[in-house]
Amino acid sequence: MKRRLFVASSLSAVGLTGCGVGNALTQNQIVHNILSSVDVLNHGLIGTRGMAKEYTDADVDRNFRLNGFDTPSSARYIGYVKDKFAAYRLVVDGMVDNKQAFTVAQLRAMPLLTQITRHDCVEGWSAIGKWRGVRVADVLAIAKPQQGARYVVFHCMDVDDQGTPYYESLDLHQAAHPQTILALDLNDAPLDADHGAPVRMKIPTQLGYKSAKWVDHIEVVSTFQHVFSGKGGYWEDAGYNWYAGI
Amino acid sequence: MEKSGLEGKVVYRHSVVARLSHWLWALALLVLVMSGLQIFNAAPYLDASDKNNPTKRVFAIAGGMPPGETRAVGMVYILGHTFNTTGVLGYTDDGQGGRSVRAFPGWLTLPSYQDLAGGRVWHLFFGWVLILALVAYGIQLIVRKGWRDLVMRPEDFRNLLPMQLYYLRLRKDPPPHGTYNPLQKLTYNIVLFVMMPLIVITGLALSPGMDAIANPLTSILGGRQFARLWHFLLMALFIGYFATHIVLVFATGAWNNIKSMVTGYYHLGKHDGVGP
Numbered sequence: 001m002k003r004r005l006f007v008a009s010s011l012s013a014v015g016l017t018g019c020g021v022g023n024a025l026t027q028n029q030i031v032h033n034i035l036s037s038v039d040v041l042n043h044g045l046i047g048t049r050g051m052a053k054e055y056t057d058a059d060v061d062r063n064f065r066l067n068g069f070d071t072p073s074s075a076r077y078i079g080y081v082k083d084k085f086a087a088y089r090l091v092v093d094g095m096v097d098n099k100q101a102f103t104v105a106q107l108r109a110m111p112l113l114t115q116i117t118r119h120d121c122v123e124g125w126s127a128i129g130k131w132r133g134v135r136v137a138d139v140l141a142i143a144k145p146q147q148g149a150r151y152v153v154f155h156c157m158d159v160d161d162q163g164t165p166y167y168e169s170l171d172l173h174q175a176a177h178p179q180t181i182l183a184l185d186l187n188d189a190p191l192d193a194d195h196g197a198p199v200r201m202k203i204p205t206q207l208g209y210k211s212a213k214w215v216d217h218i219e220v221v222s223t224f225q226h227v228f229s230g231k232g233g234y235w236e237d238a239g240y241n242w243y244a245g246i
Numbered sequence: 247m248e249k250s251g252l253e254g255k256v257v258y259r260h261s262v263v264a265r266l267s268h269w270l271w272a273l274a275l276l277v278l279v280m281s282g283l284q285i286f287n288a289a290p291y292l293d294a295s296d297k298n299n300p301t302k303r304v305f306a307i308a309g310g311m312p313p314g315e316t317r318a319v320g321m322v323y324i325l326g327h328t329f330n331t332t333g334v335l336g337y338t339d340d341g342q343g344g345r346s347v348r349a350f351p352g353w354l355t356l357p358s359y360q361d362l363a364g365g366r367v368w369h370l371f372f373g374w375v376l377i378l379a380l381v382a383y384g385i386q387l388i389v390r391k392g393w394r395d396l397v398m399r400p401e402d403f404r405n406l407l408p409m410q411l412y413y414l415r416l417r418k419d420p421p422p423h424g425t426y427n428p429l430q431k432l433t434y435n436i437v438l439f440v441m442m443p444l445i446v447i448t449g450l451a452l453s454p455g456m457d458a459i460a461n462p463l464t465s466i467l468g469g470r471q472f473a474r475l476w477h478f479l480l481m482a483l484f485i486g487y488f489a490t491h492i493v494l495v496f497a498t499g500a501w502n503n504i505k506s507m508v509t510g511y512y513h514l515g516k517h518d519g520v521g522p
Contacts, residue, residue: 019341019358022280026357026364035367038374042455050458053465061297118297118470120454123362124289126297126470205458239363245455246370 036241043243048174052204055116060187061127064119064195069158069166071193072214077157085198090139090182094153094220097144104184104198110134113181117204119211122240131202133183137176145172145220153227154201155217160234168201168212169224169232169242179204182215207244209235252514259425259512263386267379268507274376275488277368279481280356283349284365290349292478296469304475307349309336318347373449380442394522395425396435402428424521437487441480448477 025031071077080088085104092100114132121127136152152175156166174180183202184191191197196213203210210233224230229237236242260268291306293299309320309332320336322329331338338345341352341359352358356368387393405421405428412420413429420427426434450456451464451473467473495503499515506512514520 019353023341023357023359026361026368032367035371038371041374042370046453046455046459048455048458050461052454052458053461059297118454118457120452120457120470121289122366124285124452124474128297205455207454235363239361239367241366241370245458246450246453 032239039241039243042241042246046243046245048177048205048245050205052115052117052179055118055128057116057130059128060116060130062187064129064186065125065127066194067121067123067208068213069160072157072159074157074159077214081193081197088198088216090199090216090218092139092143092218092220094218095146095149095222096140096220097146098142100139100143102139107134107182107184107199110138112184113178115179115181115202115204117179117202119202119204119208121208122235122244129202130185130187131181131183132185132188133181133199133202135178136170136180136182136201137178139182139218140172140175140220143218143220148222149220151221151224151232153219153221153224153232154212154215155219156212157214157216164228164234166212166214166234167228168210168234169227170203170210174203174206177203177205205245209233209240210244252518252520253516255514256511257514257520258510259506260510261386261390261392262510263382264392265507265510267383270375270379274372274379275484277356277372278376279485280354281365281368281372282477282481284355284357284360285362285369286478287349287355287360288362292475293471294468294475295471296464298471302471305478307331307336309338309347309349318345320347373446376442377446380438383438396431397522398428398431398435399522402431406432420517422519423517424519433487433490437484441483441487445477445480445484448473448480452477 088104089101090104090107092102111134112132113135114130116128116130118126118128140152149172151169151171153167153169156168158166160166170180180201180203182199183196184199186192186195191200196215199215200213201211201215219227221227224232228234231237232242233240290308291298292304293302294304295302303323304325306323307320308323309318311318318332318337319330320332320334320338322331322335333345334351335349337347339351339353339358340346340348341355341357348360355365357364387396402423405423408417408421409423409427409429411417447463448467450460451467452470457464457470464470464473467476502513502515512518
């Protein structure tokens with residue numbers, strides 16, 4: 001009995017030590033940087049090539065799954081919702097020649113692209129939605145990124161429990177992909193508040209966390225090191241990969 | 247093949263690349279399984295479909311407080327059958343000394359507490375370790391002509407059953423063989439050249455970037471969620487292989503086997519051969 005107890009407690013001690021080592025290594029910044037270094041390989045080899053599969057109306061999830069932060073509850077956002085986003089502007093600035101402030105009506109007057117694509121969450125689940133919106137490429141063509149511009153940062157109106165805003169970033173190549181859109185409609189209706197109204201990102205070639213909701217400011221930059229914690233996105237700042245194609 | 251004349255001889259069996267890749271695979275398997283279970287925990291269900299479809303659900307682990315109850319329970323669902331797994335799966339070790347609603351327990355995941363981002367960085371890094379070790383091993387197989395010892399010959403297929411009978415102690419002596427017996431050859435070929443590529447391919451099929459490049463890949467596997475199911479089943483096969491491997495390492499002379507995988511030198515036993 002004693003012997004069995006001894007064996008059992010030694011085994012659990014080894015197990016606990018193993019867990020402790022694994023946890024300590026996970027939290028170690030140097031180890032994290034080494035492990036994350038394969039991001040460069042994955043980005044280089046997979047990148048943003050080809051086209052995400054397009055589905056049919058029959059495949060669409062009518063109640064598209066909600067995930068992520070709560071719908072913004074700021075006075076500004078509630079005001080936007082109240083007047084049907086008449087006061088909302090999508091600001092495009094940073095390293096561009098022509099700074100912009102689009103109204104929703106102006107965005108809707110641009111060529112609209114419809115895509116029925118699968119939304120792949122980093123958590124592992126997938127849902128299919130019918131998205132309609134403006135190509136990011138078309139918006140950037142109007143704003144004209146300057147020489148040296150490399151990334152597009154999408155600032156959002158939603159915040160976490162601490163008040164830190166959501167944001168995301170793409171490089172210009174990913175932003176120029178024909179399926180990378182600023183969605184205005186989901187499943188044949190204007191986006192509702194919970195799904196990111198009035199404008200959200202939809203990039204089917206990357207995981208769902210890149211498809212930021214409630215976007216109101218697009219900033220063209222040469223580097224995103226100065227933006228929040230500098231990793232290129234809210235979840236990237238929390239340890240997720242910047243390259244979200246895998 | 248000769249069998250009696252070689253007994254007691256010491257042969258150089260495993261090249262340095264083979265030994266290194268062997269131990270890298272062992273480490274990679276451990277890390278990939280544990281970080282994979284961490285990733286699984288973020289969406290603890292498997293559907294035989296492209297997008298999620300609960301009517302095609304094959305496997306799920308769930309936990310929670312049933313209405314009117316005072317204690318949380320954990321349940322496992324497999325193909326229409328539900329099992330109470332409270333304390334082990336579904337409602338279990340949260341990796342921080344307590345219990346919580348969680349599919350796989352903390353002692354099986356990397357890190358032990360719920361951390362999808364942490365699990366992913368381990369998983370994506372050691373996926374590369376697995377692949378690069380396989381490439382290095384493949385190159386040394388060609389360069390050192392070691393593939394000749396691994397390739398299945400007609401007599402190997404004939405000798406599979408006699409070899410299995412020997413392992414089951416229903417036959418006194420194993421059929422004559424070279425460096426590896428027919429069951430070893432078959433197993434190593436399946437693990438190295440079928441299961442390893444397949445587990446990488448099914449993992450890549452989960453990637454939206456890869457899906458956009460190699461669209462038929464995910465479709466052939468039945469869709470993204472189905473690929474997740476294949477990936478999980480392959481993990482189960484790897485664990486089954488690992489368990490069998492460990493049992494046989496100990497059953498056939500643990501010290502000699504482990505020593506040879508460290509130093510490269512192997513003491514030939516009564517039935518051991520050399521060559522194809």
